[in-house]
Amino acid sequence: MATYIFGHTTPDSDSIVGALSLSYLKNQLGEDTIPTRQGNINPETAWILEKFGYEAPQLKNSYAGENVYLIDFMESSQSPKDIDEATILGIVDHHKLGDLKTDAPLEMWVRPVGCSNTIVKQMFDYYDIEIPKDIAGMMMCAILSDTVIFKSPTCTKEDTKACKELAQIVGIEDYKAVGMEMFIIKSDVLSASPRELVLRDFKDFNMGENIIGVGQLEVVDLSVFDTMKAELKEEMKKLKEEGGRHSVLLLLTDIMQEGSQLLAVSDENGKIENAFDVQLDSDAEVWLKGVMSRKKQIIPFLEKQF
Ligand code: MG
Numbered sequence: 001m002a003t004y005i006f007g008h009t010t011p012d013s014d015s016i017v018g019a020l021s022l023s024y025l026k027n028q029l030g031e032d033t034i035p036t037r038q039g040n041i042n043p044e045t046a047w048i049l050e051k052f053g054y055e056a057p058q059l060k061n062s063y064a065g066e067n068v069y070l071i072d073f074m075e076s077s078q079s080p081k082d083i084d085e086a087t088i089l090g091i092v093d094h095h096k097l098g099d100l101k102t103d104a105p106l107e108m109w110v111r112p113v114g115c116s117n118t119i120v121k122q123m124f125d126y127y128d129i130e131i132p133k134d135i136a137g138m139m140m141c142a143i144l145s146d147t148v149i150f151k152s153p154t155c156t157k158e159d160t161k162a163c164k165e166l167a168q169i170v171g172i173e174d175y176k177a178v179g180m181e182m183f184i185i186k187s188d189v190l191s192a193s194p195r196e197l198v199l200r201d202f203k204d205f206n207m208g209e210n211i212i213g214v215g216q217l218e219v220v221d222l223s224v225f226d227t228m229k230a231e232l233k234e235e236m237k238k239l240k241e242e243g244g245r246h247s248v249l250l251l252l253t254d255i256m257q258e259g260s261q262l263l264a265v266s267d268e269n270g271k272i273e274n275a276f277d278v279q280l281d282s283d284a285e286v287w288l289k290g291v292m293s294r295k296k297q298i299i300p301f302l303e304k305q306f
């Protein structure tokens with residue numbers, strides 16, 4: 001029986017590439033694994049797959065009775081609905097400890113680094129398995145994406161080291177330029193609907209009794225949002241109602257200015273303000289200087305409030 005490997009809902013490049021890279025490694029180690037995904041491929045990931053000639057993993061949303069490895073998440077809110085009926089053989093992740101439970105011992109590769117693919121690179125090294133060029137290229141891009149070309153406060157020396165070594169395998173010298181090319185693709189938000197944009201990199205978190213949804217869009221120039229903010233907020237309101245969420249937040253991250261415009265739709269704006277020690281303006285927005293990481297600079301502060 002094959003084992004499935006997949007990342008979180010609304011998958012990002014780390015989740016998709018991680019499923020592919022970890023599956024390749026596991027197969028080399030004699031396991032029979034199949035990479036899958038829980039949602040649509042975003043434009044950045046599509047660009048990475050195309051650049052290195054890979055097909056997207058197959059879409060699969062139900063895993064009852066299956067053996068699985070999780071990569072890039074360990075929260076029930078980011079899992080398939082029937083995850084409780086699957087057997088989790090292992091987790092490779094770089095997030096906070098989640099709320100998933102298992103019946104049996106499992107393999108855990110969890111490290112506080114900037115990208116799950118950095119951990120997969122370390123696994124390849126640990127098992128002394130060679131990484132094929134195309135997979136190395138995709139892993140390099142996943143690291144550049146998750147660490148925002150090493151600018152994110154989540155980025156560690158291990159990430160830069162892994163990224164450099166992967167670039168060497170692919171034979172790419174100026175890997176930062178590849179990262180920039182990728183972020184310019186990511187900044188093309190005009191061709192997507194407001195709903196697609198809010199959901200492009202969106203995660204729900206269970207905090208106390210509340211569901212808090214937090215989306216993030218990383219661009220090279222925030223002015224691309226000038227004409228569409230009102231529409232984005234409309235979609236955030238709808239998402240809040242539809243999902244019974246307490247709050248829907250959207251981070252518009254400017255990777256050049258290194259900060260984020262926070263848009264809030266919440267039952268309690270005061271809690272959002274307290275979390276970040278700021279005041280929202282009359283449009284329920286605020287500029288958070290230096291804030292680039294949802295994982296490290298947003299979620300822990302919300303957790304404290306809720
Ligand atoms: Mg991710």
Ligand code: MG
Nearest residue numbers: 014072116146
């Ligand atoms: Mg990640």
Ligand code: MG
Nearest residue numbers: 012145146201
């Ligand atoms: Mg990210």
